[in-house]
Amino acid sequence: MIKRLFLSSFLSICLLQVIGYSGEADNVLKTRYTAIHYTQDQDLNDFIWHINGRKAEASSDIREGAKSIDRIVERVEDILEIRPRNFKVKIYLQRGPLEENKIAVYDNKTKSIRISIDQATDGVLAHEIAHAVIYQHFPTPPPSKAQEYLTQHVDKELWRDY
Numbered sequence: 001m002i003k004r005l006f007l008s009s010f011l012s013i014c015l016l017q018v019i020g021y022s023g024e025a026d027n028v029l030k031t032r033y034t035a036i037h038y039t040q041d042q043d044l045n046d047f048i049w050h051i052n053g054r055k056a057e058a059s060s061d062i063r064e065g066a067k068s069i070d071r072i073v074e075r076v077e078d079i080l081e082i083r084p085r086n087f088k089v090k091i092y093l094q095r096g097p098l099e100e101n102k103i104a105v106y107d108n109k110t111k112s113i114r115i116s117i118d119q120a121t122d123g124v125l126a127h128e129i130a131h132a133v134i135y136q137h138f139p140t141p142p143p144s145k146a147q148e149y150l151t152q153h154v155d156k157e158l159w160r161d162y
């Protein structure tokens, strides 16, 4: 009996893995401030290449490249002089354009950015990170027009002194 129970739980674990593997795989790369969700390694490679202009050859390059995402977060916080405690944001990579032909959107309910891999740039990502920083800092987030003034300031200042 014990043996059979063991076998059936073993089988169900295997089955779960098979289902998990064959479906839309949700792979996650965690950086200091972000968790980047992607389907294939190629998606992650292309995204990082779009953000920092460097092609990754090995997985160690990807980890290194992902640090440029954290640098953008810190740069945005420096420009706004807003540094939310324990800032975290999820980034979902998507092939093709998002709805309404948007390149990226931030959703505060899920604290996540969805971004189109093919059209992603450091500026686009910084803009959405700025929304995330603003939302996560203020107990009552500023109205969207005020937020747009702040995020447009980030757009202008992003790499000004570089």
Ligand SMILES: [Zn+2]
Pocket: 127, 131, 148, 151
């Ligand atoms: Zn905006």
